[in-house]
Amino acid sequence: MKERLNRFMRGRYGADELSRFILVLFVICTVANMFTRLNIFYAVSLGLLVVSYYRMFSRDHAARFAENQKYLSIKNKLLSKLGLTERQRQQRKNYHIYRCPACGQKIRIPRGKGKICITCPKCGQEFKRKS
């Protein structure tokens, strides 16, 4: 039995980040369907399940890989717009970002230095802020 399953899965694409995301959407739609009893959620969740199985059992690795890359690039763009990437979170922990009151230039100040006088590197405006 295990041997047969192994043979069946050989050369198949398997799971990736996109299929995990599709499964999360599937769970959300299934739960939404349970609470609302709307057929649209049922139809969407069924569709998502079909797509995720199709991708996992696919032998066209190049196409599936391209889909996953596209998903990852969209995801990263969204996360960075919301300021949620790992790097941005790290930055916020260690730095304050202030805007120059005169020209609007963003200025990064290390945290925990008390009240300091900041000189804008762009226009030379000075202003005091807590770091």
Ligand SMILES: [Zn+2]
């Ligand atoms: Zn300035």
